[in-house]
Amino acid sequence: MALAGVVAYMAPASGQADGEATPIFGIKIPPGYRDWKLISVAHEEGNLNDLRAILGNDAAITASREGTLPFPDGTIIARLAWSYAPLEESSKAFGRLQSFVAGPPRNGVQFMVKDSRKYASTGGWGFAQFDDGKPADEAVHNTCFPCHSAAKARDFVFNRYAP
Amino acid sequence: MALAGVVAYMAPASGQADGEATPIFGIKIPPGYRDWKLISVAHEEGNLNDLRAILGNDAAITASREGTLPFPDGTIIARLAWSYAPLEESSKAFGRLQSFVAGPPRNGVQFMVKDSRKYASTGGWGFAQFDDGKPADEAVHNTCFPCHSAAKARDFVFNRYAP
Numbered sequence: 001m002a003l004a005g006v007v008a009y010m011a012p013a014s015g016q017a018d019g020e021a022t023p024i025f026g027i028k029i030p031p032g033y034r035d036w037k038l039i040s041v042a043h044e045e046g047n048l049n050d051l052r053a054i055l056g057n058d059a060a061i062t063a064s065r066e067g068t069l070p071f072p073d074g075t076i077i078a079r080l081a082w083s084y085a086p087l088e089e090s091s092k093a094f095g096r097l098q099s100f101v102a103g104p105p106r107n108g109v110q111f112m113v114k115d116s117r118k119y120a121s122t123g124g125w126g127f128a129q130f131d132d133g134k135p136a137d138e139a140v141h142n143t144c145f146p147c148h149s150a151a152k153a154r155d156f157v158f159n160r161y162a163p
Numbered sequence: 164m165a166l167a168g169v170v171a172y173m174a175p176a177s178g179q180a181d182g183e184a185t186p187i188f189g190i191k192i193p194p195g196y197r198d199w200k201l202i203s204v205a206h207e208e209g210n211l212n213d214l215r216a217i218l219g220n221d222a223a224i225t226a227s228r229e230g231t232l233p234f235p236d237g238t239i240i241a242r243l244a245w246s247y248a249p250l251e252e253s254s255k256a257f258g259r260l261q262s263f264v265a266g267p268p269r270n271g272v273q274f275m276v277k278d279s280r281k282y283a284s285t286g287g288w289g290f291a292q293f294d295d296g297k298p299a300d301e302a303v304h305n306t307c308f309p310c311h312s313a314a315k316a317r318d319f320v321f322n323r324y325a326p
Binding site: 034035037038040041042043044045046048051052053055080082084087089090092093094096098099100101102105147148150151154158159160162163 | 197200201203204205206209214215218243245252253264265268310313
């Protein structure tokens with residue numbers, strides 16, 4: 001059941017997804033997502049302690065740029081994150097440490113996939129997290145929608161397009 | 164003289180650059196740069212106080228992914244930056260403020276253009292900064308190369324590809 005319907009959003013040119021699908025939402029890693037365009041960037045303090053980038057497929061980019069809400073079916077938003085790492089060369093350039101850059105990947109890679117019919121019970125969004133390429137467990141996936149409900153007024157999406 | 168040779172790196176498909184060229188290096192804003200792929204992300208503390216994204220044209224992305232040094236002629240690296248803004252919805256989701264996102268653009272948009280012959284006296288790189296679409300002044304452009312010399316061992320590029 002977790003494998004059902006996971007290829008609906010894949011463009012043929014992007015190739016086939018392989019690997020395991022996530023629990024609950026049945027999502028595989030979208031091929032080529034690292035080549036998608038940038039929506040925005042963020043820094044999480046606290047335990048997350050990461051630098052992150054939000055990328056989007058073409059549907060996501062168009063909707064983000066135009067401020068379209070709700071996002072159309074077929075939208076996929078990717079959240080990449082890396083450890084918050086000091087940049088050594090910066091100390092030389094500025095005379096003190098003030099620059100922090102993306103270190104090794106951290107906190108997994110996450111996706112939001114819009115399918116208003118399939119994911120009707122979670123605001124039209126399927127949620128996915130992969131750690132080192134493997135789907136996170138069901139308990140993790142149960143936390144996605146409740147947290148994103150804080151952004152219900154923006155179709156459950158925290159990020160905004162950064163021009 | 165500031166206008167000489169500024170179109171050498173423009174792919175026909177990307178259209179023509181318009182607007183003013185920068186002092187010293189004679190660089191115009193590369194068309195379509197906001198659609199380029201992501202190299203990495205960063206946060207500058209201190210007076211800069213921004214969140215930033217490093218994007219690259221295809222030559223830059225390929226070289227960054229493969230770790231090619233020096234970067235080949237034709238490489239263009241773009242540095243976008245935005246104010247470091249608290250995300251209100253995050254407080255609701257996490258119970259405290261810990262998420263910072265890209266606010267309005269800040270600290271201009273910068274480019275590094277590789278042309279080992281044309282820019283031989285500055286490590287093969289031309290440097291450009293635009294504030295609200297207008298070239299920064301000559302004094303600003305005189306600071307680029309000395310600062311980037313701190314990264315001389317990496318062909319004067321601070322960023323590293325974030326997988």
